[in-house]
Amino acid sequence: MSRVIEGGVTAPQGFRAAGVHCGIKKPSTGSANLDLAVIAADGPVSAAAVFTTNRAVAAPVIISREHLAGSGGRVVAVVTNSGCANACTGAAGVQVAREMAAAGAQALGCEPRHVLVASTGVIGVQLDIAKIRSGVEAATRLLSVDGWSAATRAIMTTDPFPKSCAISVHTPSGAITVGGMAKGSGMIEPRMATMLGYLTTDVVIDPPVLSRALKRVVDETFNAITVDGECSTNDCVFALASGRSGVTITRDDDPAFLDALGGVAGHLSREIVRGGEGATKLVTVRVTGAASQSDAWLAVRTIANSPLVKTAIHGGDPNWGRLIAAAGRSGAAFDLGRASVLIGNVPLFVEGVPHDERADVAAEILRGTEFGVTVDLGTGGAHEATMWTCDFSAEYVRINAEYRT
Amino acid sequence: MSRVIEGGVTAPQGFRAAGVHCGIKKPSTGSANLDLAVIAADGPVSAAAVFTTNRAVAAPVIISREHLAGSGGRVVAVVTNSGCANACTGAAGVQVAREMAAAGAQALGCEPRHVLVASTGVIGVQLDIAKIRSGVEAATRLLSVDGWSAATRAIMTTDPFPKSCAISVHTPSGAITVGGMAKGSGMIEPRMATMLGYLTTDVVIDPPVLSRALKRVVDETFNAITVDGECSTNDCVFALASGRSGVTITRDDDPAFLDALGGVAGHLSREIVRGGEGATKLVTVRVTGAASQSDAWLAVRTIANSPLVKTAIHGGDPNWGRLIAAAGRSGAAFDLGRASVLIGNVPLFVEGVPHDERADVAAEILRGTEFGVTVDLGTGGAHEATMWTCDFSAEYVRINAEYRT
Numbered sequence: 001m002s003r004v005i006e007g008g009v010t011a012p013q014g015f016r017a018a019g020v021h022c023g024i025k026k027p028s029t030g031s032a033n034l035d036l037a038v039i040a041a042d043g044p045v046s047a048a049a050v051f052t053t054n055r056a057v058a059a060p061v062i063i064s065r066e067h068l069a070g071s072g073g074r075v076v077a078v079v080t081n082s083g084c085a086n087a088c089t090g091a092a093g094v095q096v097a098r099e100m101a102a103a104g105a106q107a108l109g110c111e112p113r114h115v116l117v118a119s120t121g122v123i124g125v126q127l128d129i130a131k132i133r134s135g136v137e138a139a140t141r142l143l144s145v146d147g148w149s150a151a152t153r154a155i156m157t158t159d160p161f162p163k164s165c166a167i168s169v170h171t172p173s174g175a176i177t178v179g180g181m182a183k184g185s186g187m188i189e190p191r192m193a194t195m196l197g198y199l200t201t202d203v204v205i206d207p208p209v210l211s212r213a214l215k216r217v218v219d220e221t222f223n224a225i226t227v228d229g230e231c232s233t234n235d236c237v238f239a240l241a242s243g244r245s246g247v248t249i250t251r252d253d254d255p256a257f258l259d260a261l262g263g264v265a266g267h268l269s270r271e272i273v274r275g276g277e278g279a280t281k282l283v284t285v286r287v288t289g290a291a292s293q294s295d296a297w298l299a300v301r302t303i304a305n306s307p308l309v310k311t312a313i314h315g316g317d318p319n320w321g322r323l324i325a326a327a328g329r330s331g332a333a334f335d336l337g338r339a340s341v342l343i344g345n346v347p348l349f350v351e352g353v354p355h356d357e358r359a360d361v362a363a364e365i366l367r368g369t370e371f372g373v374t375v376d377l378g379t380g381g382a383h384e385a386t387m388w389t390c391d392f393s394a395e396y397v398r399i400n401a402e403y404r405t
Numbered sequence: 406m407s408r409v410i411e412g413g414v415t416a417p418q419g420f421r422a423a424g425v426h427c428g429i430k431k432p433s434t435g436s437a438n439l440d441l442a443v444i445a446a447d448g449p450v451s452a453a454a455v456f457t458t459n460r461a462v463a464a465p466v467i468i469s470r471e472h473l474a475g476s477g478g479r480v481v482a483v484v485t486n487s488g489c490a491n492a493c494t495g496a497a498g499v500q501v502a503r504e505m506a507a508a509g510a511q512a513l514g515c516e517p518r519h520v521l522v523a524s525t526g527v528i529g530v531q532l533d534i535a536k537i538r539s540g541v542e543a544a545t546r547l548l549s550v551d552g553w554s555a556a557t558r559a560i561m562t563t564d565p566f567p568k569s570c571a572i573s574v575h576t577p578s579g580a581i582t583v584g585g586m587a588k589g590s591g592m593i594e595p596r597m598a599t600m601l602g603y604l605t606t607d608v609v610i611d612p613p614v615l616s617r618a619l620k621r622v623v624d625e626t627f628n629a630i631t632v633d634g635e636c637s638t639n640d641c642v643f644a645l646a647s648g649r650s651g652v653t654i655t656r657d658d659d660p661a662f663l664d665a666l667g668g669v670a671g672h673l674s675r676e677i678v679r680g681g682e683g684a685t686k687l688v689t690v691r692v693t694g695a696a697s698q699s700d701a702w703l704a705v706r707t708i709a710n711s712p713l714v715k716t717a718i719h720g721g722d723p724n725w726g727r728l729i730a731a732a733g734r735s736g737a738a739f740d741l742g743r744a745s746v747l748i749g750n751v752p753l754f755v756e757g758v759p760h761d762e763r764a765d766v767a768a769e770i771l772r773g774t775e776f777g778v779t780v781d782l783g784t785g786g787a788h789e790a791t792m793w794t795c796d797f798s799a800e801y802v803r804i805n806a807e808y809r810t
Contacts, residue, residue: 055734122726230712308633327461328461354529393806397797400716
């Protein structure tokens with residue numbers, strides 16, 4: 001995989017960004033104040049997006065879907081606010097999201113359908129459109145290539161750190177760059193749990209090809225992570241392509257482009273897990289020996305979300321029984337007599353028989369902050385899947401339960 | 406529902422029980438020592454069971470299934486040990502479970518296929534059959550009508566309290582009684598997470614009818630509870646019918662019998678949740694307005710297992726947004742614009758619109774230890790489902806992560 005470099009959504013040519021404080025978040029010191037971000041291209045560029053599958057969709061998701069369809073995948077800007085999710089806000093909330101896009105269009109001199117919107121924050125609270133309008137005007141005036149950092153901070157809620165990166169790769173036709181930023185499922189307030197991702201690139205690409213490439217990459221990155229198994233009302237991943245590199249991508253499986261796009265999306269995804277609520281460890285969960293691809297996903301998803309697995313990992317316990325029990329209840333085809341478990345590269349359960357001889361080595365691995373666990377389902381099938389998860393700590397409970405005390 | 410009375414598996418005539426210490430659990434003081442229970446009828450009686458759906462099934466589940474099929478649902482005794490689950494123990498473990506049933510048969514003078522077995526405790530450790538044999542002999546000598554209490558304590562692991570009860574109901578043909586005991590998902594050691602239930606009754610009933618009635622009752626009781634969404638390798642619910650009341654039950658939907666059987670199973674189920682790891686609240690989650698029965702179960706199961714919902718409840722927060730987000734991601738048909746949420750009887754979200762006026766009353770309800778929450782999916786459908794769950798506390802994480810520190 002290509003090397004991840006510092007930078008963000010303005011790393012590819014043709015994009016500017018800004019982050020400002022417009023008053024949605026309560027006043028505080030420093031960059032924690034920022035609550036409105038704009039990413040803008042110089043004119044309509046190819047765009048694609050993947051949205052939450054939650055049927056309780058937030059108003060900005062409804063509007064962004066509508067605009068993306070109405071413009072045929074041509075976008076000038078993405079406007080995002082943090083501090084209020086504009087979710088479960090009824091028809092009034094949808095109208096506010098529509099006006100948020102219109103404010104962006106007015107400030108940038110484009111059509112509203114060329115503006116996408118996203119929100120993250122408290123559910124069930126109306127978004128103050130007057131604040132958004134003034135924020136959009138201020139951010140638009142500040143748009144710059146250096147603005148990626150402020151934009152990244154302006155989409156944060158309780159994310160413990162900002163998440164931005166970029167990758168450049170060389171192709172026979174020239175260099176291409178992908179940049180990106182994301183926010184994870186942190187919470188500063190009770191009713192927040194949102195993942196937002198933004199990918200920019202300078203390739204020349206038609207919206208349908210970009211859309212398929214994005215879907216392909218998201219399935220193995222943003223859709224392959226979990227902090228607590230929850231899927232929010234506001235989740236979105238956006239991709240915008242300025243075409244400035246002059247390198248044309250015609251296939252959604254173009255290796256160089258997928259390398260860069262997947263590299264940025266993968267890095268940002270893992271950063272979201274690393275910054276998950278109460279997380280102290282980044283764990284790569286791999287399932288092998290599955291009878292089908294859907295079985296592999298079923299088993300890996302069940303293991304990666306299991307509270308007993310995640311608490312055992314938090315406690316540094318090489319508790320392979322919990323991994324087996326989770327795989328067994330997942331619904332995937334499973335042969336206990338031929339199943340195996342590895343912590344790192346240490347086998348603890350091999351073809352149905354416990355091997356606790358090296359449990360102390362496994363425990364040492366689990367004391368680290370980044371490692372893998374592997375479960376072979378024992379079916380003899382060749383399918384496998386990988387997800388990234390974090391451990392489950394008392395801090396997670398504290399964050400989500402005790403904020404009012 | 407009929408009144409739950411004190412008593413246990415010997416409340417119906419025709420059953421005796423005993424609980425002894427045979428050395429599987431480490432020595433300690435008092436009843437925490439007990440680790441082997443026997444429930445016995447005077448001869449082969451009608452029996453049925455429901456077993457874990459986990460594909461990593463423990464050895465005793467394999468043997469009990471085999472014996473129940475081989476005897477045509479005729480059982481003399483159920484032998485249970487705590488302290489070792491005999492799960493993930495390979496072919497050797499299956500042989501031990503077989504010998505455990507044989508030991509019961511020898512002590513009671515019946516055929517091995519008339520003895521069912523169950524184990525709960527550490528996964529991946531071989532069960533010491535010599536200890537089991539001496540325990541079975543000792544327990545068999547002690548069998549009595551008063552033994553229900555010791556038997557109940559002998560199946561406990563870290564259950565904070567024993568769970569036993571009985572119900573008698575009057576039918577036109579005479580009184581019938583159902584007794585029962587259960588252990589929940591407590592853990593004294595890391596690799597334990599097991600639910601076991603035992604129901605006895607004095608009705609005259611054929612095994613297939615008993616089996617269908619049991620299935621019917623279990624679906625709305627033991628299968629409608631959750632502590633952490635985990636399904637163990639050892640879960641079993643057994644039902645034995647002595648016939649001593651002389652009252653014949655011919656239909657699996659007999660109202661009086663279901664009332665008593667469901668009453669005992671329901672009480673024991675809720676006791677398991679109340680005694681769940683780290684639990685401080687017993688929460689009845691009800692989903693209404695579902696388009697189908699499977700949708701109702703899908704939504705109620707997702708809500709009852711949601712870490713964000715369970716932590717909000719722990720914190721006493723009337724956070725209806727998390728209930729809506731869980732329902733929305735469940736996969737059930739869901740209409741946000743017509744969905745509603747109630748905490749107790751207080752509506753906080755009505756047909757797609759937030760109603761936070763009485764949030765303080767809802768918060769007061771949540772400060773209690775037992776209450777209900779209701780989510781209407783807004784589809785206009787008439788299907789509904791109910792589950793019992795507990796809150797999610799830092800204590801749960803501590804129990805499951807920090808036992809080695």
